[in-house]
Amino acid sequence: MLKDLGQLGDIAGVLKRAQEMQSKVEKARATLEEAEVAGESGAGLVKARVSGTKKLRSLEIDPSLLEPANREMVEDLVVAAVRDGFEKAEQLAKKQMADATGFPFDTGMP
Numbered sequence: 001m002l003k004d005l006g007q008l009g010d011i012a013g014v015l016k017r018a019q020e021m022q023s024k025v026e027k028a029r030a031t032l033e034e035a036e037v038a039g040e041s042g043a044g045l046v047k048a049r050v051s052g053t054k055k056l057r058s059l060e061i062d063p064s065l066l067e068p069a070n071r072e073m074v075e076d077l078v079v080a081a082v083r084d085g086f087e088k089a090e091q092l093a094k095k096q097m098a099d100a101t102g103f104p105f106d107t108g109m110p
Contacts, residue, residue, distance in 0.1 A: 021101055028100035029053075032093055039085025046077040050085030052092045 032052030039048040045062040059081070065074050098104055 024100035025097065028096040032089075032096055035089075035092055035096075037085055037088035037092060039081045039083065039088060041080035041084060042077040046074070046081040048078070048081040048085040050082070050089045052089050052096065054086050054089045054093075056082060056085070 035052035036057060037050050037052070039050060040046065042062075042065075045065055047060040048056060049058040049060075050056055059078065061074060061078070065077070094104075
């Protein structure tokens, strides 16, 4: 019977560590929600600010690009800047979650 109590102590320890890890993951998620990264394209002519959870927060387009003849180029630059911001947010998320869990982390976000 005393042998079984030792196993309960092990389970309690595992549960406690799991709760601690869950708390760290929740804090990391909150940090990511507040975090912001900047994606750029066109040598900084287009900038996209993105949260650590891949929410586009703002988009800046240099006024020199805002001519009808530049429309297609501007569209391409916007896509590139947002993509760059999302990639940086993905890297930030992986780092935050790896720090929180102690394991390499794949966010599963495309």
